[in-house]
Amino acid sequence: MxxxxxxxxxxxxxxxxxxxxxxxxxxxxxxxxxxxxxxxxxxxxxxxxxxxxxxxxxxxxxxxxxxxxxxxxxxxxxxxxxxxxxxxxxxxxxxxxxxxxxxxxxxxxxxxxxxxxxxxxxxxxxxxxxxxxxxxxxxxxxxxxxxxxxxxxxxxxxxxxxxxxxxxxxxxxxxxxxxxxxxxxxxxxxGMNGFDVTFTGQQNHAGTTPMGLRKDAGAAAIRFAHEVQTTMASVAGPHSVWTIGRIAFDPGAPSIIPGRAELYVQVRDIAPETLRRMEDHVRALVAAADRRGPCRAALSGGDDGVRPxxxxxxxxxxxxxxxxxxxxxxxxxxxxxxxxxxxxxxxxxxxxxxxxxxxxxxxxxxxxxxxxxxxxxxxxxxxxxxxxxxxx
Amino acid sequence: MxxxxxxxxxxxxxxxxxxxxxxxxxxxxxxxxxxxxxxxxxxxxxxxxxxxxxxxxxxxxxxxxxxxxxxxxxxxxxxxxxxxxxxxxxxxxxxxxxxxxxxxxxxxxxxxxxxxxxxxxxxxxxxxxxxxxxxxxxxxxxxxxxxxxxxxxxxxxxxxxxxxxxxxxxxxxxxxxxxxxxxxxxxxxxGMNGFDVTFTGQQNHAGTTPMGLRKDAGAAAIRFAHEVQTTMASVAGPHSVWTIGRIAFDPGAPSIIPGRAELYVQVRDIAPETLRRMEDHVRALVAAADRRGPCRAALSGGDDGVRPxxxxxxxxxxxxxxxxxxxxxxxxxxxxxxxxxxxxxxxxxxxxxxxxxxxxxxxxxxxxxxxxxxxxxxxxxxxxxxxxxxxx
Structure with a gap:
């Protein structure tokens, strides 16, 4: 030996x-x-x-x-x-x-x-x-x-x-x-895949813009991120993991309503079909966020995911x-x-x-x-x- | 004249x-x-x-x-x-x-x-x-x-x-x-007040840490931010505004579970009692987030708010x-x-x-x-x- x-x-x-x-x-x-x-x-x-x-x-x-x-x-x-x-x-x-x-x-x-x-x-x-x-x-x-x-x-x-x-x-x-x-x-x-998700609203003064008139990209990003956190389990498997590791608001100041927000969602599973369901779920949540407005939501990336x-x-x-x-x-x-x-x-x-x-x-x-x-x-x-x- | x-x-x-x-x-x-x-x-x-x-x-x-x-x-x-x-x-x-x-x-x-x-x-x-x-x-x-x-x-x-x-x-x-x-x-x-809210969990690998074992400070921050966005209206007045203008995850990488997350919540109203209710609501949401775990939640700031x-x-x-x-x-x-x-x-x-x-x-x-x-x-x-x- x-x-x-x-x-x-x-x-x-x-x-x-x-x-x-x-x-x-x-x-x-x-x-x-x-x-x-x-x-x-x-x-x-x-x-x-x-x-x-x-x-x-x-x-x-x-x-x-x-x-x-x-x-x-x-x-x-x-x-x-x-x-x-x-x-x-x-x-x-x-x-x-x-x-x-x-x-x-x-x-x-x-x-x-x-x-x-x-x-x-x-x-x-x-x-x-x-x-x-x-x-x-x-x-x-x-x-x-x-x-x-x-x-x-x-x-x-x-x-x-x-x-x-x-x-x-x-x-x-x-x-x-x-x-x-x-x-x-x-x-x-x-296997894993990741998506950059971008929300576009209207930057404005956080004091002079009433709640009903806002297009708050940060609020849209938070709502989407919360949906990812709370609904992914419904399509995932017992060993799936999903992570939002990065988020940023622009311009990122206390008194300014964010005009733009970005985050990154990553999904992983060892079963190809489970991974596919998780990827589809992210895409569906982004599309739903974009449809409901008032901010635009767009997804990029996800083309170079790694298969299990x-x-x-x-x-x-x-x-x-x-x-x-x-x-x-x-x-x-x-x-x-x-x-x-x-x-x-x-x-x-x-x-x-x-x-x-x-x-x-x-x-x-x-x-x-x-x-x-x-x-x-x-x-x-x-x-x-x-x-x-x-x-x- | x-x-x-x-x-x-x-x-x-x-x-x-x-x-x-x-x-x-x-x-x-x-x-x-x-x-x-x-x-x-x-x-x-x-x-x-x-x-x-x-x-x-x-x-x-x-x-x-x-x-x-x-x-x-x-x-x-x-x-x-x-x-x-x-x-x-x-x-x-x-x-x-x-x-x-x-x-x-x-x-x-x-x-x-x-x-x-x-x-x-x-x-x-x-x-x-x-x-x-x-x-x-x-x-x-x-x-x-x-x-x-x-x-x-x-x-x-x-x-x-x-x-x-x-x-x-x-x-x-x-x-x-x-x-x-x-x-x-x-x-x-x-009047206005603002709070830095910090969530502390455990930084870890986003692939090898099962969902149930995570202490994801980013996920805790998102849940809290969503609570602010969806429940503040219940204590606010018709002209109140509230804004999360800044959020950051540390270290902020796609494949790393955030060990720390920070965000800033600002509240404004022209009525002193309404502003006070909004301030108290932020404090109560932070305390509740800290109690439920698994991440710690802590609030700082809020001492130098401006009265209406x-x-x-x-x-x-x-x-x-x-x-x-x-x-x-x-x-x-x-x-x-x-x-x-x-x-x-x-x-x-x-x-x-x-x-x-x-x-x-x-x-x-x-x-x-x-x-x-x-x-x-x-x-x-x-x-x-x-x-x-x-x-x-």
């Missing part, structure tokens, strides 16, 4: 953390200088691991094994949220490198997918690898240019090269910790067996409420995911962390699963 | 407009360099008009008549909103200077009250003049220092000096224009008679939905106000304007009223 080197794994994770380290967290948005430096460092680590490694035209770092395939592809992302944690994505990339080092005679490719967090375009790297090109996003084109990647070829998933895709990630929730489990075998990755993805059942069995071997009784099956590159890869090849516990369920925050023993255990389980998959 | 000089009035108004002119609007916040320059210019105009003029320790420009009293005090403010119109306040100040010029043998003092718009402290100048000192506001102290006013004495209303206070202002609403009236005789000035003020009935008669004389049938009595320095002065002396029409009811906006003929008519009515008051 392949044995990973826990000290080497942790040393590389901590070395990667230094790129953009800010307090206990990491600030490493895609295509920033520190992000590009970290990608060059990843190329060096992959090359040392015996892979043919490079950075492609959208920033993906891909290390290709020289062993005969079909290969196992292991990856995640090394970019961060604007104020992110040190493990979100990064851990899965270093796991890939460590598993490739632990199984040098096996065909294992490793990837760090660009811009999973959507600094410019969410899932840019995994999407491009799977054949989905982003067009017409000027800020992205400018960032690619200034990162020196203009004209560099984009890597694509070659037909027939891959057996499957594996991704390990921190849970980003508190389920494993609450149940004292050490590992999660992911069954589904949630089921993880491959055979791969789940390999991961579950490895988990049971290294941590008997300390693992569970669970859905992923967060989006991951694995759901993009799942459109091209069998894919599966492994979770390790997040301390206090915290992520997307400088305080994000996982116990070192759990980090090492997760990588060993991934290596054992990889070995059994490639032997299968 | 005293006759004002309309051309001189308009020329001075346009000269004052140049201090901070930005497009058709004016950006002249209190204690800015351009505001202080405009105050020095006002001192020159008042001095030319035969008044003993100066800038006091909070920025008030006050010109004192050398005629025997008791004096009539005429004023308004010359500071603007962050992006304000050219007439809001400024017109009433220049009216005062023009009326003093038209009635050189009468005891007429003129004032431009500092910071009516609350760049640092709303009604700072008129409040200080009436004996209410602001303490412990460090940004204000710093601004007074950098404006060169540290150590300059504050002007105070001397007992026995004043017969009464008059203020002219643009209406800032659309009532006069809609009824084709040229003048408004103000009966009451609205009735305008002096005798002064209203003088103004109404002057309006009827110069514009028969083209005036009406009306409340002021906006706050004005006159409601502060009304605590110290009889006070009254005159409105002229706002084109399309627009104010607090670069587009704010009033027809020149209406501006000239308003000043003549004020002069005639001043003459009859001082003769009475």
């Amino acid at each position: 392949a044995t990973i080197d826990g000290n080497r794994l942790l040393a590389d994770l901590k070395a990667l953390r230094r790129f953009g380290a800010t307090g206990t967290g990491v600030v490493r948005p895609t295509f920033s200088e520190v992000d590009m430096a970290s990608r060059r460092w990843l190329v060096e680590r992959m090359t040392e691991a015996g892979l043919d490694a490079g950075i492609d035209g959208v920033g993906n770092v891909i290390g290709r094994s020289r062993q005969p395939g079909p290969a196992l592809l292991i990856g995640s992302h090394s970019d961060t949220q604007p104020r992110g944690g040190w493990l979100d994505g990064a851990m899965g990339v270093i796991y890939g490198i460590e598993v490739a080092r632990a199984l040098p005679d096996h065909a294992i490719d490793v990837a760090s997918w660009a811009d999973e967090e959507g600094t410019y375009w969410g899932f840019l790297g995994s999407g491009t690898f799977c054949g989905e090109d982003v067009e017409g996003c000027a800020p992205l084109d400018a960032a690619i240019n200034s990162a020196g990647l203009a004209g560099v070829p984009k890597a694509r998933a070659e037909d027939g090269r891959y057996r499957c895709y594996l991704e390990a990630h921190i849970e980003q929730g508190g389920v494993l910790e609450a149940e004292n489990k050490k590992l999660g075998v992911v069954t589904h990755i949630v 993805a089921a993880m491959d059942e055979d791969l789940q069995k390999h991961i579950a067996a490895a988990a049971e071997r290294h941590a008997p009784g300390l693992w569970r099956k669970m859905p992923s409420g967060a989006g991951h590159d694995a759901q993009v890869l799942a459109r091209r090849m069998p894919a599966a995911m492994l979770f390790v516990p997040s301390i206090q369920g915290i992520s997307h925050d400088f305080a994000e962390d996982t116990h070192e023993a759990d980090i090492v255990l997760g990588c060993q389980v991934l290596a054992t699963a990889a070995e059994s998959i490639l032997a299968g | 005293a006759t004002i000089d309309g051309n001189r009035l308009l020329a001075d108004l346009k000269a004052l407009r140049r201090f901070g002119a930005t497009g058709t609007g004016v950006v002249r916040p209190t204690f800015s360099e351009v505001d202080m320059a405009s105050r020095r210019w006002l001192v020159e105009r008042m001095t030319e008009a035969g008044l003993d003029a100066g800038i006091d320790g909070v920025g008030n420009v006050i010109g004192r008549s050398r005629q025997p009293g008791p004096a009539l005090l005429i004023g308004s403010h010359s500071d603007t909103q962050p992006r304000g119109g050219w007439l809001d306040g400024a017109m009433g100040v220049i009216y005062g200077i023009e009326v003093a010029r038209a009635l050189p043998d009468h005891a007429i003092d003129v004032a431009s009250w500092a910071d009516e718009e609350g760049t640092y402290w709303g009604f700072l100048g008129s409040g200080t003049f009436c004996g209410e000192d602001v303490e412990g506001c460090a940004p204000l102290d710093a601004a007074i220092n950098s404006a060169g006013l540290a150590g300059v004495p504050k002007a105070r209303a001397e007992d026995g000096r004043y017969r009464c206070y008059l203020e002219a202002h643009i209406e800032q609403g659309g009532v006069l224009e809609a009824e084709n009236k040229k003048l408004g005789v103000v009966t009451h000035i609205v 003020a009735a305008m002096d009935e005798d002064l209203q008669k003088h103004i109404a008679a002057a309006a009827e004389r110069h514009a028969p049938g083209l005036w009406r009595k009306m409340p002021s939905g906006a706050g004005h320095d006159a409601q502060v002065l009304a605590r110290r002396m009889p006070a009254a106000m005159l409105f002229v029409p706002s084109i399309q009811g627009i104010s607090h906006d670069f587009a704010e304007d009033t027809h020149e003929a209406d501006i000239v008519l308003g000043c003549q009515v004020l002069a005639t009223a001043a003459e009859s008051i001082l003769a009475g």
